[in-house]
Amino acid sequence: MKSLALLHASQLVTLAGPKRPRVGKELAELGITRDAGILIRDGKIDIVGSSDEIEKKSKGAEVVDLGGRVVLPGFVDAHTHLVFAGDRLDDFERRARGETYEQIAKAGGGIWSTVERTRAATEDELLKQAKKHADWFLKCGTTTVEAKSGYGLTLEDELKILRVMRRLNDEMPIEVVPTFLGAHAVPRDTSADKYVDLVINEMLPRVASEKLAEFCDVFCERGYFEVEQSRKIFTAAKKLGLKLRGHVDQLTNSGGAKLMADLGATTADHLEKTDEQGIAALKAANVQPVLLPGSVYALGSTSYPRAREMIEAGLAVVLATDFNPGSSPTPSMPMILSLACTQMKMSPAEAITAATINAAYSLNRGEKIGSLEPGKLANFSVFDCEDYRELAYWFGISQTHAVYVRGENVVRF
Numbered sequence: 217m218k219s220l221a222l223l224h225a226s227q228l229v230t231l232a233g234p235k236r237p238r239v240g241k242e243l244a245e246l247g248i249t250r251d252a253g254i255l256i257r258d259g260k261i262d263i264v265g266s267s268d269e270i271e272k273k274s275k276g277a278e279v280v281d282l283g284g285r286v287v288l289p290g291f292v293d294a295h296t297h298l299v300f301a302g303d304r305l306d307d308f309e310r311r312a313r314g315e316t317y318e319q320i321a322k323a324g325g326g327i328w329s330t331v332e333r334t335r336a337a338t339e340d341e342l343l344k345q346a347k348k349h350a351d352w353f354l355k356c357g358t359t360t361v362e363a364k365s366g367y368g369l370t371l372e373d374e375l376k377i378l379r380v381m382r383r384l385n386d387e388m389p390i391e392v393v394p395t396f397l398g399a400h401a402v403p404r405d406t407s408a409d410k411y412v413d414l415v416i417n418e419m420l421p422r423v424a425s426e427k428l429a430e431f432c433d434v435f436c437e438r439g440y441f442e443v444e445q446s447r448k449i450f451t452a453a454k455k456l457g458l459k460l461r462g463h464v465d466q467l468t469n470s471g472g473a474k475l476m477a478d479l480g481a482t483t484a485d486h487l488e489k490t491d492e493q494g495i496a497a498l499k500a501a502n503v504q505p506v507l508l509p510g511s512v513y514a515l516g517s518t519s520y521p522r523a524r525e526m527i528e529a530g531l532a533v534v535l536a537t538d539f540n541p542g543s544s545p546t547p548s549m550p551m552i553l554s555l556a557c558t559q560m561k562m563s564p565a566e567a568i569t570a571a572t573i574n575a576a577y578s579l580n581r582g583e584k585i586g587s588l589e590p591g592k593l594a595n596f597s598v599f600d601c602e603d604y605r606e607l608a609y610w611f612g613i614s615q616t617h618a619v620y621v622r623g624e625n626v627v628r629f
């Protein structure tokens with residue numbers, strides 16, 4: 217039996233608490249242990265306590281001195297588009313010059329350019345780039361990521377992306393939770409209705425029979441997939457045993473939050489334009505909101521979702537990066553913590569809860585990860601600071617010192 221004792225953390229942020237997502241005032245309760253240690257056996261957390269206590273019980277264990285640093289559970293990023301080919305540097309520069317989305321699309325940019333490059337890439341080429349992205353996430357302290365397909369938009373290309381995620385899971389220490397987002401955009405050579413039929417009749421059955429995804433997502437927005445088209449896809453996915461997450465109310469308040477509530481979805485994501493009725497519907501149906509301030513920031517918008525109202529309404533808020541080449545090119549959860557505090561007026565503690573234990577529950581993994589409690593996987597990150605609030609406070613620099621997955625040190629600076 218392999219054991220590891222880590223001693224002398226200035227703050228061990230445990231997130232210990234009820235075995236469910238945290239709401240209301242609970243979001244600010246981090247369960248911090250000071251001058252703390254942690255004992256790990258066989259990749260799982262055995263004991264969390266004072267440094268003295270752990271030292272006494274560490275006989276036979278490899279000992280690591282944390283030197284007064286802060287330890288957090290590995291971040292759980294519940295919304296990313298991890299697998300794609302190329303980048304969107306030209307779009308980025310055009311947007312900086314003030315061009316509109318329409319002008320950028322006309323110049324050959326937008327999502328379609330990523331779809332073309334992703335279709336042209338082989339599975340091995342996609343895997344190589346995805347590994348680079350996965351490595352970035354680990355270096356930022358993230359040990360679990362949800363990842364969506366959606367840059368293939370044909371049966372074979374969507375399957376290719378999902379297979380890359382499966383290989384990523386086998387070959388990298390980060391855990392990838394796969395989501396099928398075949399309905400990310402309508403391909404240029406077909407109509408939305410015809411494409412919805414393809415997603416329902418051909419893509420979803422293959423994804424389900426090959427067990428390539430745990431969740432189904434749809435980009436529900438005017439001009440992409442309307443509410444009724446989205447409902448058809450989600451209903452079919454649910455029948456096949458997939459759970460639901462949805463891109464809703466990002467650009468317009470189209471009733472997307474209510475749709476996710478009607479369907480009993482696990483999460484409703486984006487919600488920049490969701491109003492109080494939408495918030496009430498999410499509350500009534502126990503749907504977790506996944507807020508993505510990185511995309512608001514990177515698009516140069518100021519229309520952040522109403523995080524405070526959601527917390528006050530009792531929603532189990534989640535924060536995620538929305539990592540993607542077009543609208544949120546960041547794998548950094550500390551950057552998201554900074555945006556949550558400065559732009560959405562969440563406290564540092566609330567933001568950390570939203571990026572760890574609440575995110576873990578939104579991926580059906582709340583029993584295994586998201587907090588540092590006995591029996592859970594030893595997934596955690598060590599940061600070069602003495603107070604957890606520094607993570608959200610200093611921005612634009614990495615404070616990661618080391619990252620552990622199942623008790624193995626996978627990143628060290």
Ligand SMILES: [Zn+2]
Pocket residue numbers: 295296297463538540
């Ligand atoms: Zn997204």
